[in-house]
Amino acid sequence: MSNSHIFLKSGFIRTPSQNGVGRYVCQLQRVVLKFCKNNGSSRGMREFVESELINFAKNNPGVVVYLKPRRHRAPVISAEFLNGDKQWVSCHNYSKQDISKWLNLLRTQSGNTTGFRLRKLQHTDHPSIQGPWTPYTFKDPAENLAEYPNTELSKPKIQLKTATDELLEIFNSVQISDKKGVE
Template identity: 30%
Template sequence: MPVQAIRTTSTARNGVGAFILQCKRLDFHYCDHWGSSKGMNTFLRSPLIARFAAAHPQIQIHISPRPNTHPIIRGLYINGREKVICVRNLEKEQILQKAELLRDANGEKVRRMKGGRLVGSLNESVRGVWDPFHGGNKEIIGDRIVSS
C-alpha cells in the first residue's frame, strides 16, 4: 500500500483571519418601580445605550421589563453559555462598564490559569524539542558542567 491519509478537521483560530465576537446577545432588564433600577432606567433613556448598540451591530440588544426585581444585564455567547450581572443601584456609566465587560467576555467559565502557560500555540516550536543526543555534549566535572 502506498501512502494513505488520515482525515481530520482544521481548527479555528479566531482573530487570525476573521474575528468573530463571542457575545451574541445582550438582554437589558429593568423595573419601573424599584429604586435599584434608577440607574438602569436613566441608562436606557440616555444616548449611551444607542451609541453602544450602534458601535456593535454584531450583538443583538434586547430590552425588556422584569418587574419587582433588581435590574440585570444578561449576555449570551456563541458557545451556548450565558453570563448575568446584577446592576442594582449602579449609575449609568457603571452599567455601561458592565455591558462592556459582558461584550468582551467569551462565555467560558472564569478559570484560574495554572502552570504559568498563559500563552499557547498550535505551531511546533522552531527550535524543536530538546533531546540529549544532539548539540554539544556536556560533561560533569565535580560541580561544573563543561562542554566536551
C-alpha cells in the same frame, strides 16, 4: 487538595478557531437588560437605556440587545455567548457608568465561565521526584542567612559593558588607528 473540584464541569479550553486571524468575531451574541420602570434600584439601568443604549447598539451591530421591563424586580444584565454559555450580572443600584463598564466587559469576553476545571492534554505516570522548578531552585544558600539590605548581594554577578562603553572603545580604537596611519 480539596474535593470541591468534583462538582465543577470538566473539560478543555474551547476557543473559537483562529478568532482574530482573518477578522475579529465578537463572542457576545445576545444581551437582555431586565429592569423595573419604577423601582429605585433600576435608576442607573433606566438612565443607561435612555442615554447610551443607542450608541452601544450602533457600535456593536453583531450583538442583539433586548429590553425586558419587569415589575418590582432588581435590574439584571443577562448575556449569551456564541459557545452557548450564559452569564448574568446583578445591577442593583448601579450607575449608568457601571452598567456601561459591565457591558463592555461582557462584550470583550470569550464566554468561558470560571467555574470550570481545566484538564491538560499531557499526562505522566512517573512525575519528577525532584519536585517542580521554582525561581529559588538554584539560588546560593548564603542568601538564606544574609541580613537585608545587603550591598554585597545587591551587586550584579557579571559586569557587562554598556553600549556606550562599547561605542567609546570602537571610537578610540579608530582614532588611534587613524593617528598611526597619519604618522
